[in-house]
Amino acid sequence: MARRIENDLPKVRITANSLSQAMRIFNYGGSHKWKFYVGLVFLLLTGASALAFPKLLGILVDCAKEKDLSRANTIALALVGILALQAFFSFFRLSLFIDFTENTLANIRLALYKNLIRLPMTFFSQKRVGELNSRLTADIAQIQDTLTTTIAEFLRQFILIIGGIIFLAIISLKLTAMMLAIVPLVAVAAVIFGRFIRKYSKTTQDKIAESQVIVEETLQGISNVKAFANEWYEMARYSAKIKEIVAIAIKGGKYRGYFASFIIACLFGSIVAVVWFGVTLIIDGQMKDIGELISFVLYSIFVGASFGGIAELYAQLQKAIGATERVFELLEEHPEDIDALPGNEIVRINGEVRFDNVAFHYPSRPEVEVLKNVSFTAVHGQKIALVGPSGAGKSTVASLLLRFYDITGGHIFIDGKDICDYDLETLRGNMSIVPQDVILFGGSIRENIAYGKPDASMEEIETAAKRANAYNFVAGFPEKFETLVGERGIKLSGGQRQRIAIARALLKNPAILILDEATSSLDSESEKLVQEALEVLMEGRTSIIIAHRLATIRNADKILVLDQGQIIEQGTHAELINRDSGLYKNLSNLQFS
Incomplete structure (x- = not known):
């Protein structure tokens, strides 16, 4: 249920002002801020080592053509070394981000609760408990996900896109122009199509939840149902809701089928097109050898996947900024003037x-x-x-x-x-x-x-x-x-x-x-x-x-x-x-x- 609430969180437009407001969250990091900055360094190292992987893999393939076993062994060891470095960098990046996030959120939760409990009754008379509880659960969870993974992944995908395009251009400008005309557009289209399908899935889940409400109401009021002899009425009500669920689920299934066809036809088709054009360039002598083509394909996949992923990550950042704004709205509410420490002696009054x-x-x-x-x-x-x-x-x-x-x-x-x-x-x-x-x-x-x-x-x-x-x-x-x-x-x-x-x-x-x-x-x-x-x-x-x-x-x-x-x-x-x-x-x- 909490996850569904998080998915329903509204998005806000990302502007310089909204980013500036959201950055206030780092004030609650206290003495743990350095962990976030060091984690960013490890993130850059992770991205850089990832970009080296396709290049070395292409060189390794070329070793087969040159029949140079010694060089192939050296390149293979270098690839293993890069994988080990990636594991090392990723471990410290995640550890540092999680450490920073948990300490920061602990400070925010405590500050939020302290302020919340000291707010006057005028505030509580205008707010619902469920809404306030959501601030301490769904909004904080969204901020937690963002600080732990979303920011890191967004920056990592950005590094892969920029670095990947640079390496692609170095290998072949013609092939890069063709790739940029096809792969990113297909990746973005896949993301939009995927969101549309998820919307249908959510509708199905909502209808299932509505059907569960019928079951819950009926069983809780079973004595009334039987007293009015309304068993057939309740069965008809539930049956109608189940038919709605089936209709929406079947329609959603068709869209998922279209999506699968789209992925096969367009995404893989675009990769085939890039490989084909690369082969023609090799035949014409405009590309050196097959190793460069392998590297190019891998960089293309990196860039395409990053284009697709960064759109979803951007949406998560929008939600996180919205969640941050709502949390700070509560933190900025003016509390009652209650400053006495526990155990302090209360001055007695007579009671007139x-x-x-x-x-x-x-x-x-x-x-x-x-x-x-x-x-x-x-x-x-x-x-x-x-x-x-x-x-x-x-x-x-x-x-x-x-x-x-x-x-x-x-x-x-x-x-x-x-x-x-x-x-x-x-x-x-x-x-x-x-x-x-x-x-x-x-x-x-x-x-x-x-x-x-x-x-x-x-x-x-x-x-x-x-x-x-x-x-x-x-x-x-x-x-x-x-x-x-x-x-x-x-x-x-x-x-x-x-x-x-x-x-x-x-x-x-x-x-x-x-x-x-x-x-x-x-x-x-x-x-x-x-x-x-x-x-x-x-x-x-x-x-x-x-x-x-x-x-x-x-x-x-x-x-x-x-x-x-x-x-x-x-x-x-x-x-x-x-x-x-x-x-x-x-x-x-x-x-x-």
């Missing part, structure tokens, strides 16, 4: 929160005002609940408090200080969030609980687990706290994941706690255990509780009712439930009627 006429719209949707003049105060230790219909702006309040986004109007104060005056490490270091859909990392339970405090002792982790009602189920696993949770915590139930998240928050000991519908997707038994853990978690800290299930917030100190980005009601549960025609009362009636 005040929203003062806060207005906000998301950068991707400036026309939609999500919050409009929102004002409220939460003193230290208070439980503030946010309720309201979907899209009212409840989760946005939490995002602004964590400074995932900057507000577009008004002010947010924490302990009387503007939120923008805090560095992000201090601000977020004093907050914890327990979301509705808890995502755990693929390590152990211990590592996930310690995520809020990486240097925590085992005793602290166990204490946090006990307070979060998580210790009993963790102790029941054979590997206890070293149990692996699986990707995104898939090996644990929803209630277990929630309690791990609560333990993580307890260990961090935040001044401000955000609960984003933390019990809305749990069964009754899990909800009871999680709610008990949340009550422990909320003790002695400011809590912002986002809730759809009103039963979980009856004991909140203050309930804010949001609708269309505005606070339309506020008070305790008892106060709001007694308001006639109030939104809170209507929501409560809907849930408990």
